[in-house]
Amino acid sequence: MSKALLSALLLLAAPLAAATPTPDGERLWSRFRGPEASGEGSGDLLPGEGFGLRLEWQREIGSGYSGISGADGRLFTAFTDGEVDVVAALDADSGEELWRYTLGEKYAGHDGSDDGPLSTPVVDRGTVYVVAPHGQVLALDEQTGERRWIYELDGDNSTLPFYGYTTSAVIHGDSVLVATGGEGGAVTALDRYTGEPKWRGGSGTIFYQTPSLLRLAGREVLVVVSNQHLEGLDPETGESLWRLQHTEGNQTEESAHVVPADEGRFLVNFGRGATLYRADADSVEEVWSGRAFANSLAIPVRVGDHFYGFTRGILTCVAVDSGEIVWRSREPGGQGLMRVGDALAIISPEGELVLADASPEGYREVARVAALDSASTHFPSCVGDAFVVRSLDGIASVVPDADLRPRVGPTEVTERLRGRFGEWLASVERLPEGQRQAAVDERFGELERTPLFESDFGGDDRSLVHFVWRGDADDVGLAGDPVANQEVTLERVAGTDLFFHTLQLEPAGQYNYGFSVDFAPPAVDPENPYSTNEGFQISSDLRMPELPPAPHLDEPAADAPRGTLDAFQFRSVALGNTRQIQLWRPADYDADPSRTYPLLVVNHGDNQVRGSLMTRTLDNLVGRSVAPLVAVFVPRVQPAEYGGEQADAYNRFLVDELLPHLRRHYRVESSGHAILGPGSAGVASAYAALSHPGLFSRFAVQSYYHIDPVRERIEAALASDAAKPSRAFVVYSNRDYDLPNGIDADDASKDLISRLREAGIETEVLVTEYSPNWGGWRGQHDDILEAFFPYEAPAASAAE
16 A cells, blocks of 8 residues: 555544533544544634634654644644654643653554554543553543553454554543454453453454444444444443444455444445445444545545545545535645534645635635645644644644635646647647647547657657547546656646646656546556556556666567466465465476576565566566576565564575475575565565575665664674675665655665675666656566576577
């Protein structure tokens, strides 16, 4: 999954809530999104028409996915200081820290996540309740941060989520309700004064969800969304009132949450879309289900007869009664929203707080202000007279101000008609509308593929690229790498079926993209012959004019010899799991039964084989520029196998189990192997080679980045006097991964290169302009293979 989606997933486990004034008029936000499970702030926060937004204060804060709660003039959130995780109280008026409590050792980000705690604190009657990422439920004094009690979660009394404990507590009477997961214990009730367990109820695995208290048919019901079931519990006893499976077969939904509609109905937003349910104290039934709010972990809100939320990054308005999509808007983008009166408060991808009308008439922006220095996957909170927003490294307070003029809309304006292509479009637009379609048809009849470059129109600017789509549609959007994985709208040429958008990109770059037609999920460009199967979708592959040619990616000639791809199931005792191994044998493998072959181990093997990503390269190069070899493609079963807690067990699986099996069943050499992989698979490759240099004499990494705890082991191995692999090949891009805490993959790669050379390892480096994905990485496979397995023509051929 992408980092943006992962970040949102980790934020979602905080309880949904609404801000309500206390008897003395203070607006509370006692839990993430307030105490009424509606994401609603007090409407009197906004001064009326024509107001602006003022940045009251802003300060840095440590990394963390924790949201913000507030009460009694204080804000509460959790973060890491780089060494330990803490929960802290801040002064709501100034942002000054009042106290902090150490939760424990820093929860290190892994497999795409960032460092820091995940649960949002809950404030109730002078006590702050928080769930630490390593599994402690704590009660702290609101004024001092002094601990009142602690309850430990572990594998015996809860489900261990892969990304750490994320759920937040729900307060009901004298009970603290915590989603713990497991048969007979989906929820655990703790005594609010002592932390002692009172009951366990419900069943099912829970990873990143938080229950919601709803009033159904005059009775309070704790609605629990586990990975596979929807269940209603009596919040007093934990008794199961009703239960319904919300997935098919063994499918799971790990971060679905509840949005109240009215008494008796509620919405659940799943990854596949949203479903409205009707329930009472005894039963539950589905009312409607649709694709609205799919592929987004942002939690919708209800305003009147409509829900508002995100479908991918597209703001979407949906009718409560029917599930019909009323309108969609690519502005302003973002990851989440809350309601304040009849307005929506959204943090944009640029870190701006944006207010927009919550109206079925369409999207209309009210005001915006720059609040954060970086993009945010967090949701706004509403405390006192201010909106409070945070990102992974900052927190800010924003106040509505009737004396300020509102600022709305994007400030950047780009030239719509650019280059020679733009000149041609201008000539089309000068024609009467009735003649334009014929002019477009004639010109496109001379073109062989899209996107279009300036050279297609006689120009020499090699950085301009023109994305075009033709057909019957009301709206077409461009998604993917060229637009930072957001979506932008293509403009339609009036009187024609031509939609277009021009960008200036790196002339030697490689990008993956797709077109969203009438807001459907992005699909390939029908006129682009290049595509990449990324597993979750097939994307078009943009190869800019100065990108080095890659004939190894082309389909081999019909009469060219091709290797054979075997597949078999392999059980690992070291890891306790089973995976499908695929193995490529060269075309001449059966010609000489006495011949042995060098071995290439490919991590993330399933992804490298899918769509012939690497087997096509082997078919094209082996026996021509690459010496005959055997390649084994090894998939990952658990993310922690690559650089995480299972890294040593993964090495044992390779060295003690898989390699001996290959030597018994295939004619592969006993040592001197090569191993490669991108991203986390590159970390696994480097670690395997440095741990077993007698077996792996060469390794290659692409888009390398650091993963704890293996990072320290790799650095220690390189600094030691122990034997080491003889060669390394490091590939990175100038547009590589952005990693937690401001570290980029290109910086991590440079650090690795320096350490490799200091250790005396012959290291080849290739710097490119690819996008860090399967379409980008495959472009360098020829360089790696030709370096590690150089082809030598047979002696007779050399003499000739």
